[in-house]
Amino acid sequence: YKIDSVRLSETEYTYDGKQKTPSVTVTDTNGNTLREGTDYTVSYSKGRINVGRYKVTVSYKGKFSGKDKLYFSIIPKSTQITGLEVSGNKLIVKMKKQAEKTTGYLIQYSTSSDFEKSVTESVLIEGVKKTTKTIKDLASGTRWYFRVCAVNDKNEKAFYSEWSDVKSVAI
Secondary structure (H helix, E strand, O other), rough: OEEEEEEOOOOOEEEEOOOOOOOEEEEEOOOOOOOOOOOOEEEOOOOOOOOOEEEEEEEEEEOOOEEEEEEEEEEEOOOOEEEEEEEEEEEEEEEEOOOOOEEEEEEEOOOOOOHHHHHHHEEEEOOOOOEEEEEEEOOOOEEEEEEEEEEEEEOOOOOEEEHHHHHEEEE
């Protein structure tokens, strides 16, 4: 008997102050779904409440042996752009404050609505108190697209919220 796949029900959650415990599904090479407690046990990292990365260990027993380690993340809540104010060739981006489990914001702007082509830049704002950012030297006669996300980089790795809705403005 061999293990074919091990999956978590969720690999990413948005912070809401509640403990996260994704379920585990294990199947063997014959397509059978194994049973927790009979064929394997599951253990979770402590906490699983705050923004971060957490480990799930699946230990096999009975006909099966070995262990698998899986991971899931808790990311910050997202934020939104509340306004774009044009003044000459500069622009002021205003966003909604999102201070819960957040250490800053990341603003991305581009001449492409899908942020894949053309000019795409990113600006990191450290701290959550400042909810405006002036972007200078934008090419005039161009439509610019903006989005923002919340960032938590207190641990050894940075965690990013989902991107906000995209807003655009012509300069």
